[in-house]
Amino acid sequence: MRDLPKSLSGSFLTEPFSAAQAVELYLHLHRDPELSGAEERTAARLARALTGDGFEVASGVGGHGVVGVLRNGSGPTVMLRAELDALPVREQTALPYASTATALDAEGRLVPVMHACGHDLHVACAAGAATVLAQRRDRWRGTLMVVGQPAEETLTGAAAMLEDGLYERFAPGPPDAVLAQHSAPLPAGMTAHPTGAATAAGAALRVVVHGRGGHAATPHLAIDPVRVAAAIVLRLATVADEELGTAAPAAVSVGSLHAGTSPNVIPDEAHIEATIRTLTDPHLERLLAAVHRIIAAESEAAGCPEPPAVTLLSRTPANHPDPTLAAAIIRAHRHLLGTERVALWPPTLATEDFPLFGPPGAATGLHKSPATRTAYWMFGTIGPTQWHQTPGHTAAEKLATLAPNHSPKYQPDPGPAIPAGIRTLASAALAAGLAEP
Template sequence: MRVPVPEPSGSKRQRVSRILEHFRDKVDVRHFEDIYRQIHQDPELSCLEHRTAQLAADHLIALGFNVHDKVGGHGVVGSLENGQGPTVLLRADMDALPIQEETQLSYASTKRMADVDGIERPVAHACGHDMHVASLLATACFLHAARACWSGRLLVLFQPNEERGGGARAMVKGGLYGARGVPKPDVVLGQHIGSNKAGILRIGSGPVLAGKRAFRVRIPGKGGHAGAPQNAIDPVVTACHTVIRLQVIASRETDPNEMVVVTCGSIHAGDASNVIPDQAEMTVDIRAFSPEVLHKAVESMKRIIKAECDASGIQEEPSIQETENVPPLINDSEVTEPLREQFLYTFGNDMVQDMGRGMASDDFSILAPDGVPYAYWNLGSTDPALWRKYEREGRLHDLPSNHSPLFAPSIKPTLESAMSAMSVAALTFLATLTLEGHEGVGVEDEIVCMWN
């Protein structure tokens, strides 16, 4: 599928920048700052985002979007038809993390809620999804206000359950592009905030985020008295040997030119020091940039777990249950290169950097099925003055990052740059028109536009 860039020229880039310049200050960002604080103070765990989803749906309905809700759980999609042209999908994720916030902010979360397994957890937006929601709503407002200056179809999608890796797939399987009547997009765009300086954009082609497969493993044993280990089969020992052995997948079974990370995130077994338990449970997380390397690592994991159980004399088969399956995120150059050129033109060389590769994962690419091209970029969220202070002191590594209980984006600069970046990205692929007589025109005023 060809990417819909009707005119990837200097004149197109100039039009996009002028539309941003004209309308950016006409969107009341303070309203979306309040929305951000509201979502931050009332976070919701994966698969439980009903209030956040309702907030997004209500705002889109008020703007005049055609809204589809409860897609694949609590997913929301707003559609704005605006003449002939490409269909562009913009995505924000909504779920929070089971983390106790420690920022001491006036709007910090003190919330606890039961997760989908019924276990009560602390909840915090420690990954920036609250900013993603607020900034995409601001983007929807911006593009609605500027609709006389572009043509096509705009889709804004609010996705549940990104942190557990199942939300995008659930929305697609839930009929996102079929029974729900949402048209398949020509291009899919997404951004994610991080701890870099607010306003800094990082974008790149090729693999940028790792694929991930996660598993819940049960290693059976034979329980008994700690004083008579000869009459038992200790699953704790088997689990410990398994954790150590799993590390050879990266060090001895994978081409050194490739990258694999194998992590045992938890081990649970027994309750008393004088009792050998009858089973051990562990979780395993495997990440790689190549689907083939990821598959090979998973098969090695299964072989090692079975072999360690055999070595311990365990007759029962271990249980290996897959809990997450997220493909590598591989940006399409035919999307990222026009975006990079537009970002450089609009925001300047000092604000656009190469994204590089990271072992984090995101199920965003699943929203682009059947070869639909996509691009995903990072956006800084640290107050520039604070960033400069830490930089002078050589302590940038001490800045709280995503998934830290201290992660706290600087609201105003992050929200403004996130709205601007997503709006510019959408306009890069929508059919844009020339703004004429733009001085003094208000958001609700009629705007004279023509094809350039």
């Protein structure tokens, strides 16, 4: 790994450049979000942008995945990953470009849709970085891959793209480096780099509790799956502390509980969806085993007519960036932004399927690329006016007040965030190993 590429000492990353196309792409994506697995229009917009920059583009990879490849002589392969999907959240920002979109979810329910996690920003920054690097091919050599990944929110898109031949079909071999940045409510023009796990090991479960339906007036003649589900939910609220104690950060959260159609009918079934998150893969195994025990025991104690059906919806390992690669990108960001704008980011219980793009130990055998290294960091999205108007005297107080990712009030400022995000991603690609001419 080079200390600091000569390409980064030039001016093309710090000179003013037009980010208007990237901002326009962001506004389109924000107005027109799509749920996981349904990112057809989003993928098409990214594909058009990459095609216009001279990339060889393939669509429909692992679902609606997009792969753009720009070959520029011999040298390493560096991949930039951005996510395409949005969330079932009703936007409450009152922005002129706020989403009013609705869509059918996987269960056939009509739900509101919003880019509440910043994936629209990620796509816009990746497209902008692709433009910058394509226009300045005199500064680097190698192969640049830009990947639009579907279904990140369901933790299924990375595996689907890998199983569809991402690393075999589109490049000279597995990438030498895979990079991703994630939006965060920090001041625009800042980056924050993880200390320890960038994101947690996690799993998502769907549980069907089988009861025996009946009349609400005669509950003794039925087996109420709602009560069983409620008991399971209450037990799951304490299982992380009971299994791991306070020394190991972990969370078991129930995000969905559905049962019944009428207040005077005891239903036959109750449906639960939950996530399990912790910072190590062994701890995830322990929590999964405990959750399965609780679900089975509560159902048996209630006398349910059949065991509960438990489906593993997704699973992802902990996200540990390569330390040497991360150090090179931190140096590049300090050179680009100034030391005071490059911070550290503590471990988080948010989950990502990004680590599946890494070496086979993290990717659970999905591909064979022991040389592939990953890097992952946060970039700021809050403009100066928004930061000034946010209540709080200190940075910590303001950060506690700002709407976080997944909030219906999450409100990045694309004006300063996108140009800065383009530069941080492009500089990271150069620092990650694209060869100097």
